[in-house]
Amino acid sequence: MDTLQAILNSMLREAISPQTAAVAIAAIGLNIHFGFTGLLNIGQSGFMLLGAYGFAIAIGHDLPLIVGILIGFGAALVFALVLGAPTLKLRGDYLAIVTISAAEIIRYVGRSALLTDFTGAAQGLQGVSYRTPFTDLSFFGGGDATLSPFNYLDVAGGAGWVRLLGWLVAIATVAGIIALVRGATGAGVVARRTSVGALAVVFVFLLFFLMPANYQNTGVNGWWVRFVSWLLVAICMLTVFLLVRSPWGRLLRGIREDEDAIRSLGKNVFAIKMQALIIGGLFGALGGMIYVLPSSVQPDSMGRSLTFFCYTALLLGGAATIFGPVLGSILFYAARIMIKGVANAYIPDSIMNGQQTEQFSYIVVGVALMLIVIFRPQGILGNKRELRFNV
Amino acid sequence: MSESTMARSDLADPAARRALMAGVDTTPGSSKPDPILVVDNIVRQFGGMTAVDVGHLEVQRGIITALIGPNGAGKTTFFNLITGFDRPTSAKSGAHWSFDGATLDKTSASSVAKAGMVRTFQLTKALSRMTVMDNMMLGAQDQAGENLLKSVFKPLWRGQERAIEEKAKELLARFKLLEKKDDYAGSLSGGQRKLLEMARALMSDPRMIMLDEPMAGVNPALTQSLLGHIQSLRDEGTTVLFVEHDMHVVRHISDWVAVMAEGRLVAEGPADSVMSDTAVIDAYLGAHHDTDLGDDALLTDEVMEEIGQEVAAEQKDES
Numbered sequence: 001m002d003t004l005q006a007i008l009n010s011m012l013r014e015a016i017s018p019q020t021a022a023v024a025i026a027a028i029g030l031n032i033h034f035g036f037t038g039l040l041n042i043g044q045s046g047f048m049l050l051g052a053y054g055f056a057i058a059i060g061h062d063l064p065l066i067v068g069i070l071i072g073f074g075a076a077l078v079f080a081l082v083l084g085a086p087t088l089k090l091r092g093d094y095l096a097i098v099t100i101s102a103a104e105i106i107r108y109v110g111r112s113a114l115l116t117d118f119t120g121a122a123q124g125l126q127g128v129s130y131r132t133p134f135t136d137l138s139f140f141g142g143g144d145a146t147l148s149p150f151n152y153l154d155v156a157g158g159a160g161w162v163r164l165l166g167w168l169v170a171i172a173t174v175a176g177i178i179a180l181v182r183g184a185t186g187a188g189v190v191a192r193r194t195s196v197g198a199l200a201v202v203f204v205f206l207l208f209f210l211m212p213a214n215y216q217n218t219g220v221n222g223w224w225v226r227f228v229s230w231l232l233v234a235i236c237m238l239t240v241f242l243l244v245r246s247p248w249g250r251l252l253r254g255i256r257e258d259e260d261a262i263r264s265l266g267k268n269v270f271a272i273k274m275q276a277l278i279i280g281g282l283f284g285a286l287g288g289m290i291y292v293l294p295s296s297v298q299p300d301s302m303g304r305s306l307t308f309f310c311y312t313a314l315l316l317g318g319a320a321t322i323f324g325p326v327l328g329s330i331l332f333y334a335a336r337i338m339i340k341g342v343a344n345a346y347i348p349d350s351i352m353n354g355q356q357t358e359q360f361s362y363i364v365v366g367v368a369l370m371l372i373v374i375f376r377p378q379g380i381l382g383n384k385r386e387l388r389f390n391v
Numbered sequence: 392m393s394e395s396t397m398a399r400s401d402l403a404d405p406a407a408r409r410a411l412m413a414g415v416d417t418t419p420g421s422s423k424p425d426p427i428l429v430v431d432n433i434v435r436q437f438g439g440m441t442a443v444d445v446g447h448l449e450v451q452r453g454i455i456t457a458l459i460g461p462n463g464a465g466k467t468t469f470f471n472l473i474t475g476f477d478r479p480t481s482a483k484s485g486a487h488w489s490f491d492g493a494t495l496d497k498t499s500a501s502s503v504a505k506a507g508m509v510r511t512f513q514l515t516k517a518l519s520r521m522t523v524m525d526n527m528m529l530g531a532q533d534q535a536g537e538n539l540l541k542s543v544f545k546p547l548w549r550g551q552e553r554a555i556e557e558k559a560k561e562l563l564a565r566f567k568l569l570e571k572k573d574d575y576a577g578s579l580s581g582g583q584r585k586l587l588e589m590a591r592a593l594m595s596d597p598r599m600i601m602l603d604e605p606m607a608g609v610n611p612a613l614t615q616s617l618l619g620h621i622q623s624l625r626d627e628g629t630t631v632l633f634v635e636h637d638m639h640v641v642r643h644i645s646d647w648v649a650v651m652a653e654g655r656l657v658a659e660g661p662a663d664s665v666m667s668d669t670a671v672i673d674a675y676l677g678a679h680h681d682t683d684l685g686d687d688a689l690l691t692d693e694v695m696e697e698i699g700q701e702v703a704a705e706q707k708d709e710s
Contacts, residue, residue, distance in 0.1 A: 242543045247528070247536030247552065254518055254529045260476065261516035265530050266504030266595060267537070275539050 001160055005211075007341035012211040015334040018221070021229035022048075022291035023306070023333070027313040027325035028236045029283025034311075035319035036244055037276040038256030040096040043083070044284045045306040046103025049299060050075040051285025052292040053110060057118050059130035065137070068130070069289065076285035079106075080278040088273045103307065110299035124298040127220065134293060138224040140217040147223075148205065151212040163210060170206040173199045221294035229290045233326055236283060241322050243279070252276055253320075312369045318379030327380060335368070336361045402453040403626035408646045409661075412451065417660035417668075419649075420447035427452035427599055427630050428508070430488040433472055434481035435465075435654075442468045443479075444654045450599075455621065455631040457645035457662070459638075461675050465654040466634045467513055470603050474510045475500035491598060505532065507598035513607060513634075517584040519577030523568060526576050526587060527559035528552075530594025559594060566590045566620065582613040589620065600624065602633035606640055618644050642666070650674065 014020065026044050033039040054072030059065060083102055087095045110119045119125065155162045177199045180192050216222035243249055251272050254262045263269050288302065295301075309332065317328025343357040352360060372379065402408050415421055426449035435443040443465040450456050458466050471477035475498055479486040488495050490508050498506070518526050534555070535541050536548030563569040566586045571579065576587060585605060592600055605621070606614050622644055625631055635641050641648060641662060648665045650658040652674030658665050665671055 239543070242545075243539075246542035246545070247534045247548060248539055248542035250521075250525055250529060251537055253521055253525070257518035257520055258516045260500075260512070261518060262529065263476070263500040264474070264504055264510050264512070264516070265591065266501050266509070266532055267529075268499075268501050272537075279539075 001163075003345045005163070007338060007345065008211045009213070010341055011334045011337045012207060013213055014337040015330045016213065016226055016230070017333070018225045018229040018294050019291055020329055020333045021226075021233050022287045022289075023309055023313060024233050024287075024326045024329040025229075025236050025290065026284045026287030026306075027310045027317075027329055028233075028240055029280035029287065030310050030314050031319060031321075031325045032240065032243075032252070032276055032280035032283065035314065035321070035324075036249065036252040036256065037273060037280075038092065039088075039273060039277060039280075040092050041099045041277070041280065042096050042304075042307055043099030043101075043103030044280075044310050045302050045304065046099065046106045047076045047079060047281040047284030048288030048291060048306065049103070049106050049110060049297075049302045050079050051288035052297050052302065053119060054285070055289040056125045056130040056292060056297045059133055060125060065133040068133075072285050072289050073282055076281045077278055080281040081274070084274045084277045088270055088277065100304065100307075104304070107299045107303050119299070120297070122299065124296050125292075127292070127294070127296045130297075131220065131293060134228075135218055135220075135224065138218040140222075140224045140227070142217060144214060144216045144219075145223060146212050146214040148208040148212060151209050153212070166206055166210045170203060170210065173203040173206065177203070225290075225294050229293070232286065232290065236286070237322055237326060244322070248272075312365065315369065315372055315379055318382030321379070321381045321383075324379055324381045331380075332365065336365055339364045402628075408454055412454070412647055412661060415451075415647075417658070417664060419656040419659050421449070421659055423449045423451040425452045426450060428473070428488070428490050428632070430473060432481055432485045432487060433469070433479045434486065435468055435472055435477065436480045441654050443472060445469060445651075445656050448649065448656055450630065450632055451647060452630050453625070453628060454646040455625050455633070455644055456647045456649060457641045458632060458634045458649050458651065459636070459641055460651035460657075463653075464651040464674070466651055467603055468654075469651065470510060470601060470634060473503075474508065474601060475503040504595065504597075507595075508601065509592040509595055509597040509599075510601040511585075511588045511592055511603055511605065513603040515581070515584040515588050517576040517579065517587055520575060522573055523563065523576055523579070523587060524556070524559060524572045526591055527563060527572075527594055528555055530591040531555040531558070532595045555594075562590045562593055567616075582609040582617075585609055585617065586613075586620075589617075593624075597629060599630040599632065602631065604634050604636065606635060606637055614640070638666070 026048055029047070030041060030044050033041040033044075051072040054075040055068045058068035058071040063071070079102070083095070083098055087098045109115065111122045112119075113121050115121065152158050152162050152166060177196055180196050180199070183192070215226070218224045244252065251262065251267060254267075255269055255272060255276075259269050291302070310329075313328035313332045314325050315328070316332055317324030317326065340357050340361040343352060343360055344354060347357070402411070411424060415423055428448075428450040430445060430448040432447070433443060433445045434441065458469070460466050468477065472479050473488055473495070475495070482496070486496065490503070490506055493506055495503055495506065504510075518529070521529075534548065535551055541547045560569060560572070563572055566589070568579075568583065568586060568590065571583070576584065579587060585608075589600075589602070589605065602621070605617055609617060618640065621631055621633070625646075633645075645662050648658075648660060648662050649656060650665060650668070650671045652670075657670040657674055658668045660668065
């Protein structure tokens, strides 16, 4: 039971970590590219790395925080323009080729010893050099805090049955949410939305009740950076919601379906695709900045695999949905930790040692991605009628 | 439809149309009383093959002009060229075309559509994973909400959106698609997609609509209603240019016919006279269509002698 509790705790810690939020934001950007506009961008990590470098280098050279953020966004904007100008008039495949190579170029330039003064070459930039202005903004104060302060340890001394009961209720709330979303209850739209919202709140509370997390209030990797990054995730979701419900969003989906048809209706397809590429790229850059806040800027940790994590999160949650990328990244990271934790705890070292479980978890995730694409191409939240996996 | 186009134009009367076109020469490239589209010197080559080579063509405003020709005559390529979906090989050596007085030589497909010349496609391009209504709404021009900066603020485009929706409903009702408005376009039948594409093109109130084989793959009952729609468009003042294979359709609705063969414009005229034009018959059936090549009677002694001499000459050359 204690092993299980430890695995559950680490799953929750991973699920709410700022890096998960960062990948969620990058996946939201990718959703604009791939899910709504049909642009096959395989270089989202390039946008993230540029955002991170712009942010970290500017602040490292004693520029104010806001200027650092703007420089990160500016770098991603220029990157999108440079990539999009030659390729967006061609067929989609070319954008894919160019973005993946360009992202690798960014990474190799970052690693290059010639730029050690700016990028720190392969060593990267230490978080200390750019984190301070951000942590100085914190109004959370010092010390540490546990979320939730009222948790299973407070009820009957954390007995097994409390946790079991808690989990049963948690599973029941998820089942209730699914039933409501699928419209099985026959309730009205307003009633359905309110009860889904209420159940979601109960579920989140139960998670923290069953798996309390303890962090410093401000610190290097504490509640402050978590609060800001998840707040930004919410803002990004709201922005995307506002964008895609508009006629502009309708144009994006039209372009995804058939560019020539949209062209024949008198729309400037190139300009719209460029706008989509830039906006998705800016989300990527924002994700990159958050990704490096609690750690350091390591070019090699933001390579191709990060792009593929974003894709996994996006496809898992459901492309062309608002909440899909976020749900996808939370589940992706939590599931990976679970696989790793279970393999560590229950498979003897003679069969699989600690290092191998790490690799094993990625293998399982890869297989899971394939299964999703084959058996549930629309992801968890996607509308099967609207969007099948479409390359 | 806006009010001005709703009003029946003078050309709704068949006699008026006949009178208008009566004075026009029936030679290829003849000049029209009031051309809406003028095309000069358009050449498109694919490698060594010349797909389109049109010296001069004028399309009269307010009538239905049919563009016919056998397979591979270059009709669709010609469509693509003048709507900006393709570039003429002669772009730098004198290709010139203008729509309603505005030069279109170098404009993109979207600007051509904005200028008021909207096309449909031979293979329909319904946006399958969007609803019929969304398909229609995309057709409207100058939407404030399509501007990225304004799109986030709903009050800036809500009013316009409602007006567009009303217009889309009217058009859908006219094309008998209204009850399908919330279905995905991908669930429509082939004929309904043709209707949807035509209705979507009309959302922009075009001055000229170009239909690429509107009847291909449509069942006879629907053909009748499509023909009715095309005629009522003309009666409301829209110029129609369409590509078609079916001679009955062409004869039935077109006021003027232009014939292409091997990339060139070979004949022009009213439907009845152009069908009996020798150039047209040759293009469709081949110049020797009334010669029976299997007839032994053709092989007279003189012919046999000629052939014999040719063979002997060839053998001499080779040796």
